[in-house]
Amino acid sequence: MTDWLDALIQGVLLGGLYALFAAGLSLMFGVMRLVNLAHGDLIVLAAFAILTVASTFGLDPFAAVVLAIPILFVVGFVLQHVLLNRTLGRDLLPPLLVTFGLSIIIQNGLLQVFSADSQRLRAGAIETASIPLGGGIAVGVVPLLTLMSAIAVIVFLNFIFYRTPVGRAFRATSDDLEVAQLMGVDVNRIFAVAMGLAFVVIAIAALYLGLRANFDPTIGPARLLYAFEAVIIGGLGSFWGTLAGGIVLGVAQTIGARIDPEWQILAGHLAFLVVLAVRPRGLFPRAQD
Amino acid sequence: MHLLETNKLTAFYGDFQALYGIDMLLDNGETIAIIGANGAGKSTFLKSVAGLIRGAADSVLLDGTPIGARPAADIVKLGIALVPEGRRLFPSLTVEENLLIGGYGRKAAGPWTLDRVYSLFPILRERRSSAPSTLSGGQQQMVAIGRALMSNPRVLLCDEISLGLAPIVIADIYAALPQIKVEGSSVVLVEQDIVKAMKVADRVYCFQEGRLSLAGPPRDLTREQIHRAYFGS
Amino acid sequence: MDDAAARSTQSFRIETAVGSPRATAVAVLIILLALMLLPTFAGRNLIQDLIFLFYMLALAQCWNLLAGYAGLISVGQQAFVGLGGYLLFALTLIAGLNPLLAILLAGLVSALIALPTALIVFRLRGAYFAIGTWVVAEVYRLVFAQVKPLGGGTGTSLTPSVTSSVPGIEWVKTLLDVRAPAARDIVSYWVALALLAGTLAAVYFILRSRRGLALGAIRDHEAAAAGLGVDIYRIKLAVYVATAAMTGMIGALIYLQKARISPDAAFSVLDWTAYVIFIVVIGGIGTMEGPVIGAIVFYLLQRYLADFGASYLILLGTLGIVIMLFAPRGLWGLVADRYDLTLFPTRRRLIIRDREDG
Numbered sequence: 085m086t087d088w089l090d091a092l093i094q095g096v097l098l099g100g101l102y103a104l105f106a107a108g109l110s111l112m113f114g115v116m117r118l119v120n121l122a123h124g125d126l127i128v129l130a131a132f133a134i135l136t137v138a139s140t141f142g143l144d145p146f147a148a149v150v151l152a153i154p155i156l157f158v159v160g161f162v163l164q165h166v167l168l169n170r171t172l173g174r175d176l177l178p179p180l181l182v183t184f185g186l187s188i189i190i191q192n193g194l195l196q197v198f199s200a201d202s203q204r205l206r207a208g209a210i211e212t213a214s215i216p217l218g219g220g221i222a223v224g225v226v227p228l229l230t231l232m233s234a235i236a237v238i239v240f241l242n243f244i245f246y247r248t249p250v251g252r253a254f255r256a257t258s259d260d261l262e263v264a265q266l267m268g269v270d271v272n273r274i275f276a277v278a279m280g281l282a283f284v285v286i287a288i289a290a291l292y293l294g295l296r297a298n299f300d301p302t303i304g305p306a307r308l309l310y311a312f313e314a315v316i317i318g319g320l321g322s323f324w325g326t327l328a329g330g331i332v333l334g335v336a337q338t339i340g341a342r343i344d345p346e347w348q349i350l351a352g353h354l355a356f357l358v359v360l361a362v363r364p365r366g367l368f369p370r371a372q373d
Numbered sequence: 374m375h376l377l378e379t380n381k382l383t384a385f386y387g388d389f390q391a392l393y394g395i396d397m398l399l400d401n402g403e404t405i406a407i408i409g410a411n412g413a414g415k416s417t418f419l420k421s422v423a424g425l426i427r428g429a430a431d432s433v434l435l436d437g438t439p440i441g442a443r444p445a446a447d448i449v450k451l452g453i454a455l456v457p458e459g460r461r462l463f464p465s466l467t468v469e470e471n472l473l474i475g476g477y478g479r480k481a482a483g484p485w486t487l488d489r490v491y492s493l494f495p496i497l498r499e500r501r502s503s504a505p506s507t508l509s510g511g512q513q514q515m516v517a518i519g520r521a522l523m524s525n526p527r528v529l530l531c532d533e534i535s536l537g538l539a540p541i542v543i544a545d546i547y548a549a550l551p552q553i554k555v556e557g558s559s560v561v562l563v564e565q566d567i568v569k570a571m572k573v574a575d576r577v578y579c580f581q582e583g584r585l586s587l588a589g590p591p592r593d594l595t596r597e598q599i600h601r602a603y604f605g606s
Numbered sequence: 607m608d609d610a611a612a613r614s615t616q617s618f619r620i621e622t623a624v625g626s627p628r629a630t631a632v633a634v635l636i637i638l639l640a641l642m643l644l645p646t647f648a649g650r651n652l653i654q655d656l657i658f659l660f661y662m663l664a665l666a667q668c669w670n671l672l673a674g675y676a677g678l679i680s681v682g683q684q685a686f687v688g689l690g691g692y693l694l695f696a697l698t699l700i701a702g703l704n705p706l707l708a709i710l711l712a713g714l715v716s717a718l719i720a721l722p723t724a725l726i727v728f729r730l731r732g733a734y735f736a737i738g739t740w741v742v743a744e745v746y747r748l749v750f751a752q753v754k755p756l757g758g759g760t761g762t763s764l765t766p767s768v769t770s771s772v773p774g775i776e777w778v779k780t781l782l783d784v785r786a787p788a789a790r791d792i793v794s795y796w797v798a799l800a801l802l803a804g805t806l807a808a809v810y811f812i813l814r815s816r817r818g819l820a821l822g823a824i825r826d827h828e829a830a831a832a833g834l835g836v837d838i839y840r841i842k843l844a845v846y847v848a849t850a851a852m853t854g855m856i857g858a859l860i861y862l863q864k865a866r867i868s869p870d871a872a873f874s875v876l877d878w879t880a881y882v883i884f885i886v887v888i889g890g891i892g893t894m895e896g897p898v899i900g901a902i903v904f905y906l907l908q909r910y911l912a913d914f915g916a917s918y919l920i921l922l923g924t925l926g927i928v929i930m931l932f933a934p935r936g937l938w939g940l941v942a943d944r945y946d947l948t949l950f951p952t953r954r955r956l957i958i959r960d961r962e963d964g
Binding site: 119121167170176178179180181182184185186187192193195196308312313316346349350356357360364 | 725934
């Protein structure tokens, strides 16, 4: 019994990581209807960026991410403005294929620069610290921080979207691109800001990716799939739904792993397919589409 | 110098030419009306002026400055706002947010604020937190007009603001026009209802198949002239 | 008005073929015959290269039919390549079937499995469909990694008794006086050629059929096509299942030729989807000619640059992006625009002619 309760708790905490992966994807889709096949690779790229900043300046990863965030905001802004804005339109193919190409470029670029070796963000004692909950169950500090950060990111994104002028512009642009321009919204710029913001979320996701486990240049696509599954399970259009989706996925994986360690990933995918079969619009769909 | 002037304005949708050499003038404080049958190019004309369809720079002049090639987001900042056909409110924004986004690009201070729009259309103050889809058609049209006003436009382009509304509601909306003019906006109306258009406009332009078929002050135009300009011979 | 006047003096007719269809058919037959006879004088390296070219082109035609015509942008076609490969291994190693029969059965079973798969992934629209197909491919990979009789996560090899049981090897050995490995390649080459020809023929006839016309309508405007009474769901389903069958057979052939399979290789998104998409995009999506050009370009790049590893892949990714942005209709699109060419007349064109002349 304790074993399963432990699996559930660890699963919820893992869900925090997946919610962080998913929040960026959800933001991109929410504002510019962009489905970014390079999303996982961008998270890995950001992890390497944090690693580089940390080792260059001898910083703690938590400090390094603060330095990396403005850099990644600019990278995201420029990527959208220079490349991805050109792909958006009625045709689905260009954004999909361009981000697919980007995925291959990032993976292989990272392989060339950093080799295929596994890396990890080192944060000292906090990495192994845990809080005992009694009954033989303990939660790691880093997994707990991950979940809390996911919640903080979602609160922050909701604040931006629903309480600020730029958030109004995001939603207006998503509703009606043409009329948004009539309001004086420069959509190319708004999309670039959205991507910059998505990169900030990606940086935070990358921090916890690197703190919780090893990473190497090839693990991006799997992260894309987890992010995507969390978004679909949660239902499109709500950041809180994305958190719920991440948690469902995390719990499915942890419970699968308890049954047989080889089934962890498969169990997550199967949970996704079951949700898709039973509730194709996700668990918490937005009322209007 | 005229406030707004179009100069041999043409417009294309792909290979299809929708407008052929339209010349139009609007002076400060004027209201003009554009009439014509469906597909005559009236909406296309407004979209061209508003920058949604871009053309040659000197095909549209604002205070003599060529703006025909500027994008829509710039045009509204220069002082031309469009109330689009079918209202097209943002469904995921509340009424008040719809009004606020109308002022997104504005730079200078001007007469129009949330309060001023609410005093023009008091019902909107009550519905400020509602989703636009819960409003009546007339109320939605008020939001669309208020949203355009929030940019403090010098030129207000209105596309079929009476379409699909009950006569009494149309009267309410038209009653707001004089107040809008007082605050310094000149108005271009696209209107199916010829009688309505003739009543409020200083000058009327009639389009037929993408061409200007008639122009002049309402009192100078005869029924026959308008009939011919509207339907062709 | 002008239009009405024009209507009375002009006639309309819809044509698919340009030039003489008979000449085209003869040319196709001659090329096919030449390719069939090629092993009598070509070296083993060329034969192996052509096998690779043929199956990549066949995969590209399948993906092009899916994405370029039916608007089903899949990044999970490796699911059916791997499935076909694994089915071949299961049917020959475990069930002891003849490999050629196993290839056919692999196609059939792939189609059967594609049906329930489609029922789930078709719930996702557009771009989400793409990632959904990728998830499905991962599920297939992880499931086959659990199948211990087929080697689990590390994979397995075909036994020599299986690889040498392909019909025709003995015959080729004596007829062409070659050693067994070369004879094996030659038989695989013929199978690859047959599959490629079969795929091309299938795609060609699908596109020329009434359903094919409907596909064009879906690609151009899905809502409008639905409004005209085109049953989009069923047509998309049919295309998805048909390409799964073809892709499964090609996968079976690929792994008969490779004689070794593992989950990571058989369900590789890079090998069986990214390269295939690259071929279609470089050549020109939505045409049958495009993938042919793309496959040849890809083959040359692969042959001369693949040794550069990561840099080569960066180059492919960059090329793909540049083509997508600046020449979205691919190399064939550039050529066809300039010279108004078509090799596979699948498009119908409206011919307007004055009555007096026509």
